[in-house]
Amino acid sequence: QEHLVESGGGLVKPGGSLRLSCAASGFTFSDYYMSWIRQAPGKGLEWVSYINSRGDYTKHADSVKGRFTISRDNAKNSLYLQISSLRAEDTAVYYCAREAGRLGFDYWGQGTPVTVSS
Amino acid sequence: QSVLTQPPSTSGTPGQRVTISCSGSSSNIGSNAVNWYQQLPGTAPKRLINSDNQRPSGVPDRFSASKSGTSASLAISGLQFEDEADYYCAAWDDILSNWVLGGGTKLTVL
Numbered sequence: 001q002e003h004l005v006e007s008g009g010g011l012v013k014p015g016g017s018l019r020l021s022c023a024a025s026g027f028t029f030s031d032y033y034m035s036w037i038r039q040a041p042g043k044g045l046e047w048v049s050y051i052n053s054r055g056d057y058t059k060h061a062d063s064v065k066g067r068f069t070i071s072r073d074n075a076k077n078s079l080y081l082q083i084s085s086l087r088a089e090d091t092a093v094y095y096c097a098r099e100a101g102r103l104g105f106d107y108w109g110q111g112t113p114v115t116v117s118s
Numbered sequence: 119q120s121v122l123t124q125p126p127s128t129s130g131t132p133g134q135r136v137t138i139s140c141s142g143s144s145s146n147i148g149s150n151a152v153n154w155y156q157q158l159p160g161t162a163p164k165r166l167i168n169s170d171n172q173r174p175s176g177v178p179d180r181f182s183a184s185k186s187g188t189s190a191s192l193a194i195s196g197l198q199f200e201d202e203a204d205y206y207c208a209a210w211d212d213i214l215s216n217w218v219l220g221g222g223t224k225l226t227v228l
Binding site: 035037044045046047050059061095102103104105106107108109110111 | 120150151153155157162163164165168170172174204206208215216217218219220221222
């Protein structure tokens with residue numbers, strides 16, 4: 001049974017940093033591209049970052065480029081998102097999701113909330 | 119501003135058929151599969167169906183999808199109260215080389 005569990009969210013001051021984690025189980029993690037997608041309060045979904053299966057190619061949305069870094073550790077079946085220089089507009093629930101080609105994001109975690117406030 | 123355009127809201131009564139549209143461009147919907155996600159209140163999104171009409175197990179065949187040119191649609195027939203949710207479309211964009219999503223459509227079952 002495929003399972004994704006995010007952690008690491010919390011309350012942080014503007015300009016601060018956090019490291020979000022996503023623990024994967026129930027599938028061969030190293031076979032899949034992975035993404036982070038966020039949802040601000042009362043708003044829609046926004047794709048943030050993706051990483052290929054080997055971890056040697058990443059892409060970030062323009063809104064987070066230079067501030068967020070996606071990475072993975074296939075030996076630990078884990079995905080990460082280092083978020084830095086945080087702004088109020090980064091306040092959101094952050095979801096990790098497995099990518100499956102034409103099936104899109106076929107599995108999602110439950111999300112971890114990040115609140116940026118002084 | 120979302121790359122894919124969806125109506126903000128729609129509604130229907132139990133038993134009715136409703137459709138939700140998703141408009142894009144040749145670099146996303148025109149070139150790639152479109153996936154639809156359902157987000158029930160207070161929960162994480164889940165994959166619903168794609169434009170090839172592939173549904174995960176457990177998703178009823180009341181949900182169907184189609185695509186034509188640079189537009190896609192999600193249809194829900196035999197509407198039920200449990201279908202009340204937010205629905206999002208998404209596709210890969212060949213020019214941006216990243217995923218693009220619609221702004222979401224809130225479905226209300228009256």
